[in-house]
Amino acid sequence: MTITVPFYRHDLRPADAEKIAKVLATPILTSGSVGKAVEAQLAAFFGTRYAGLTNSWTNGALAALLAMDIGQGDEVIVPAMTFISSANIAEILGAKPVFVDVAPDTLLISLDRMRDAVTERTRAVIPVHLYGQMVDIRQMKAVLSEMGRPDIRIIEDSAHCFEGRFDDYGPSAHSDVAIFSFYATKNVACGEGGAFVTNSEDLYLKLMQTRLHGMSAGAVDRYQKGHYRHWDMERLGTKANLPDLLAALLPDQIATIRDRLSIRQALAARYESAFRDTPIRIAPVRQEALSARHIFPIHVRPAIRDRAIGILNESGIGVAVNFRSVPTATYYARKYGYTAADFPVSYEWGEGEITLPLFPSMTRAEQDYVIETVRGKVAPLC
Numbered sequence: 269m270t271i272t273v274p275f276y277r278h279d280l281r282p283a284d285a286e287k288i289a290k291v292l293a294t295p296i297l298t299s300g301s302v303g304k305a306v307e308a309q310l311a312a313f314f315g316t317r318y319a320g321l322t323n324s325w326t327n328g329a330l331a332a333l334l335a336m337d338i339g340q341g342d343e344v345i346v347p348a349m350t351f352i353s354s355a356n357i358a359e360i361l362g363a364k365p366v367f368v369d370v371a372p373d374t375l376l377i378s379l380d381r382m383r384d385a386v387t388e389r390t391r392a393v394i395p396v397h398l399y400g401q402m403v404d405i406r407q408m409k410a411v412l413s414e415m416g417r418p419d420i421r422i423i424e425d426s427a428h429c430f431e432g433r434f435d436d437y438g439p440s441a442h443s444d445v446a447i448f449s450f451y452a453t454k455n456v457a458c459g460e461g462g463a464f465v466t467n468s469e470d471l472y473l474k475l476m477q478t479r480l481h482g483m484s485a486g487a488v489d490r491y492q493k494g495h496y497r498h499w500d501m502e503r504l505g506t507k508a509n510l511p512d513l514l515a516a517l518l519p520d521q522i523a524t525i526r527d528r529l530s531i532r533q534a535l536a537a538r539y540e541s542a543f544r545d546t547p548i549r550i551a552p553v554r555q556e557a558l559s560a561r562h563i564f565p566i567h568v569r570p571a572i573r574d575r576a577i578g579i580l581n582e583s584g585i586g587v588a589v590n591f592r593s594v595p596t597a598t599y600y601a602r603k604y605g606y607t608a609a610d611f612p613v614s615y616e617w618g619e620g621e622i623t624l625p626l627f628p629s630m631t632r633a634e635q636d637y638v639i640e641t642v643r644g645k646v647a648p649l650c
């Protein structure tokens with residue numbers, strides 16, 4: 269029997285429209301008191317001094333690079349196995365994304381390759397917490413210090429990892445800033461959105477400007493107490509603020525994120541045990557890591573990957589590919605001459621990866637069907 273299993277099903281319900289209706293009843297549709305309350309909630313959740321909402325990971329990260337004055341002539345180190353936007357943000361600002369391969373035992377940025385890639389032009393590293401598993405940021409910071417380069421900024425790409433941890437710490441504990449995505453399919457989602465958290469007052473104050481054109485005061489602050497206040501522009505910014513209309517969807521999701529993590533963990537554990545005796549490879553998770561289990565990637569022989577995707581789609585199962593190696597995408601390969609041989613681990617993983625459906629409302633029947641189809645129709649081809 270064929271059933272349809274979507275790649276992703278979000279948890280928002282028509283009743284959540286009430287939260288948006290409450291914002292519509294106020295004069296402020298853009299960033300106001302609702303977003304400010306969510307920022308306080310985020311700072312409390314992560315135990316940071318500061319948090320700011322953004323309208324995407326990408327725009328938040330652009331604002332962070334602008335706040336750090338990173339641009340022309342600078343280099344930013346990025347893992348080759350990630351989503352394109354981790355690198356695009358540097359490229360857009362005229363900095364060079366210097367790609368490094370990932371470690372085969374984690375699929376996360378290799379600290380050895382990072383060490384090799386540091387030059388006098390390196391200004392930042394963007395470790396990516398791929399699939400929900402955190403990079404050991406404490407270790408990364410120690411390596412940069414040992415190299416005599418504590419000045420290199422660490423910007424965590426936490427798009428996949430809101431609730432994940434490494435050992436006894438979470439995102440932002442040992443970096444300059446951690447940036448999240450609230451895109452439609454993320455563990456915390458409002459359609460499009462994001463946030464940053466940081467302990468640096470200097471970076472926070474600059475980021476609050478670069479997320480809003482570089483203006484010295486936001487819309488609400490400009491009209492406080494009925495009196496218009498002049499604003500200035502001290503640095504160049506972008507437009508990265510999140511409207512209250514979307515921020516209103518976040519508080520309940522943040523408050524219940526840990527409950528949903530246990531559901532994600534149970535789904536991931538079922539997949540893992542179902543595929544253990546097959547030739548299908550599973551993305552490894554280190555013992556010290558508590559993965560946010562954002563998505564569930566498997567790896568099949570690259571020669572049959574696209575055929576396997578076809579079979580799963582014809583069986584009514586939605587899948588995705590997260591991701592193909594970024595430096596070998598046409599744009600970066602053409603511009604910088606990167607080849608597959610420069611990033612063997614990322615390239616090989618990216619040519620065989622398939623992401624299976626995993627979301628908190630997935631039923632046992634849905635997961636059984638995916639498992640049965642993968643075991644019955646894909647595994648024999650591997």
Ligand SMILES: Cc1ncc(COP(=O)(O)O)c(C=O)c1O
Pocket residue numbers: 323324325326327350351353354396425427428448449450451461462
């Ligand atoms: C690893 C990673 N970084 C960054 C992003 C960009 O997030 P956003 O769509 O919020 O800009 C994504 C989006 O899927 C991602 O997977």
